[in-house]
Amino acid sequence: MRRALIGLTALSALTACTTPGPRTAPPATASVTPPAGWRAAATPSEDAAAAEWWKAFGDPHLSDLVAAALAYNADLGAAEARVREAEAQARQASAALLPSLTASAGIQKQRELSAFGKPETLQAFQPQLQVAYEVDLWGRVRAADTAARASLQASRDARDAARLSVSAAVARSYVALLSLDAQLTTARATLASRQESAARARRRAREGVTSDLELRQAEAELEAAAQRVPALELAIRRQEGALALLVGQTAQAIPRGSLAGLVIPQPGAPLPSSLLNRRPDIAQAEASLVAADASLTSARAAFLPQVRLSAAGGELSVLHVDTLTVWSVGASVLAPLFDGGRLRAQSDAAAARRDQAAFAYRKAVLTAFSEVESALEGTGRLAEQEAAAVRQRAAAASALDHARKRYQAGYVAYLEELDAQRGLLATDLALTQVREARLQNAVALYQALGGGWTETGRP
Numbered sequence: 001m002r003r004a005l006i007g008l009t010a011l012s013a014l015t016a017c018t019t020p021g022p023r024t025a026p027p028a029t030a031s032v033t034p035p036a037g038w039r040a041a042a043t044p045s046e047d048a049a050a051a052e053w054w055k056a057f058g059d060p061h062l063s064d065l066v067a068a069a070l071a072y073n074a075d076l077g078a079a080e081a082r083v084r085e086a087e088a089q090a091r092q093a094s095a096a097l098l099p100s101l102t103a104s105a106g107i108q109k110q111r112e113l114s115a116f117g118k119p120e121t122l123q124a125f126q127p128q129l130q131v132a133y134e135v136d137l138w139g140r141v142r143a144a145d146t147a148a149r150a151s152l153q154a155s156r157d158a159r160d161a162a163r164l165s166v167s168a169a170v171a172r173s174y175v176a177l178l179s180l181d182a183q184l185t186t187a188r189a190t191l192a193s194r195q196e197s198a199a200r201a202r203r204r205a206r207e208g209v210t211s212d213l214e215l216r217q218a219e220a221e222l223e224a225a226a227q228r229v230p231a232l233e234l235a236i237r238r239q240e241g242a243l244a245l246l247v248g249q250t251a252q253a254i255p256r257g258s259l260a261g262l263v264i265p266q267p268g269a270p271l272p273s274s275l276l277n278r279r280p281d282i283a284q285a286e287a288s289l290v291a292a293d294a295s296l297t298s299a300r301a302a303f304l305p306q307v308r309l310s311a312a313g314g315e316l317s318v319l320h321v322d323t324l325t326v327w328s329v330g331a332s333v334l335a336p337l338f339d340g341g342r343l344r345a346q347s348d349a350a351a352a353r354r355d356q357a358a359f360a361y362r363k364a365v366l367t368a369f370s371e372v373e374s375a376l377e378g379t380g381r382l383a384e385q386e387a388a389a390v391r392q393r394a395a396a397a398s399a400l401d402h403a404r405k406r407y408q409a410g411y412v413a414y415l416e417e418l419d420a421q422r423g424l425l426a427t428d429l430a431l432t433q434v435r436e437a438r439l440q441n442a443v444a445l446y447q448a449l450g451g452g453w454t455e456t457g458r459p
Contacts, residue, residue: 023300024351026289030358032365034272040376053451054171056265057439059257062174065247069170072248076166079159086148086155093148096141099133130312140301143294150291157284164280166246168447172440173243178259179436180239184232186428191229193421194222201414214414221418264438267445269376275368278450285357285364292350292357299350302343305335368448375445382438389431396424 054066070076105127111119136142201218204210241251276282313327336343403420406412 023296026358027355030355030362032362034276034365035369036272038269038272038376039373041380051451053267053446054167056263056267056446057171057442058263059174059261061254061256062171062262065174065243065254066167066170068247068249069166070163073166073246074248076159076162079155079162083152083155083159086152090145090148090152093145096134097136097145099131102130102132104128104130128312130310132308132310135307135309137307138301138304140298140304140306143298143301147291147294147298150287150294154284154287154291157280157287160280161284164447164451168443170243170246171443173239173246174254174256175259175262175436175439175443177236177239177243177254178256178262179432180232180236181256182259182432183429184229184236186425186432187225187228187232190421190425190428191222191225194218194225197417197421198222210414217414217418221421259432259435259439262439265442265446266379267442267449267451269372270449272369272372275372275450276365279364279368280450282361282364282368282450285361289354289357289361292354296347296350296354299343299347302346303336305333308332308334371444371448375441375448378437378441379445382434382441386431386434386438389427389434393424393427393431396420396427400424 052063055063105125107123107125109121109123111121134141198215198218198221201210201215205212205215237251240254243254244251270278309331311327311329313325400417400420400423403412403417407414407417
């Protein structure tokens with residue numbers, strides 16, 4: 001025993017040359033402090049987003065599409081598979097904390113000469129049980145287990161972030177599809193109006209009331225309106241295909257409502273500090289930082305000696321000889337003496353990965369604050385823009401009515417009515433687009449607030 005202690009002391013002295021230096025802290029520039037409040041005017045709320053936030057838009061078709069996407073989207077299926085992989089890796093890391101038990105059995109048959117010069121056949125059979133255990137004196141195995149469990153949590157948070165991203169993508173694609181529908185309705189109504197104007201211009205030209213210039217202008221506007229309809233129909237088909245891909249289906253017609261039927265929700269904003277606990281991408285970055293730090297601890301512990309205990313026992317049965325019980329008990333110490341800097345490089349690489357994770361966490365937090373600020377600003381500004389667009393549309397419709405009456409009375413040329421028609425078309429399209437922008441901003445705000453994030457699997 002005394003000689004064993006002397007040997008351990010000598011090994012500790014020899015490994016002093018490979019002992020890691022002082023543990024470094026993450027860079028100070030990677031830290032982040034949440035602001036005290038939002039710059040944009042917002043109603044504070046600690047329950048700003050619900051798990052099924054898309055239902056706030058009041059469209060059952062949207063709810064059905066999101067449910068289908070959460071069930072059949074290929075990216076979410078891959079994210080779920082990565083969670084299962086991380087769970088298996090975590091179980092593998094935890095198993096290293098426990099002893100290992102293995103069973104073996106060997107049989108050997110050989111022919112040789114006996115001491116009397118006669119050939120004889122010997123047959124030996126030896127079953128055996130072996131137990132091995134590493135005494136985790138320096139916490140290397142425990143740190144590896146902590147890193148694996150943190151990586152598992154990061155994969156779960158990544159899955160939640162993917163669910164939020166996919167549901168938001170479905171909502172954005174659905175809103176864009178309804179916007180195209182509304183634009184197509186406007187384009188078809190404009191085409192019908194242009195057809196009436198062209199027919200009127202032909203009649204007046206035949207009667208000699210107007211020149212051919214007015215007829216050609218009306219026909220040019222008719223063809224311009226006719227071009228817009230197939231272009232929008234093509235855009236709608238492509239948008240349906242993109243939305244079908246999100247929900248895990250082949251391209252097909254998408255059941256849907258109308259843009260005017262969507263409710264524009266007004267979620268309240270939580271305090272900036274509580275946002276850190278709501279966003280799954282921030283939680284993922286935090287778990288990744290914990291995993292990287294634990295991996296650094298494990299890499300540093302690899303500089304120190306490893307103590308392993310082992311035991312084996314079994315029976316040895318040889319032909320013509322009584323069965324013997326055999327056993328062995330032992331311990332070993334494995335200490336790094338010289339490895340050409342391999343362990344040092346591994347430790348430095350682990351420290352660099354920890355610093356990368358720290359900066360990734362900072363970026364995730366700053367991105368979250370920026371996205372919420374942008375969406376909150378858009379909530380009020382886009383509402384003002386839509387109100388102005390509504391007033392503009394009313395004025396443009398009134399202007400067209402007056403221009404048409406003046407033209408029919410013969411006071412002005414057809415060009416004045418034509419300009420009024422163009423103005424009304426532009427305001428109709430602008431009004432549709434600004435309403436789409438308000439709905440898209442609401443989706444962005446829910447996503448920025450971490451809506452839809454469930455805490456499944458969190459410790």
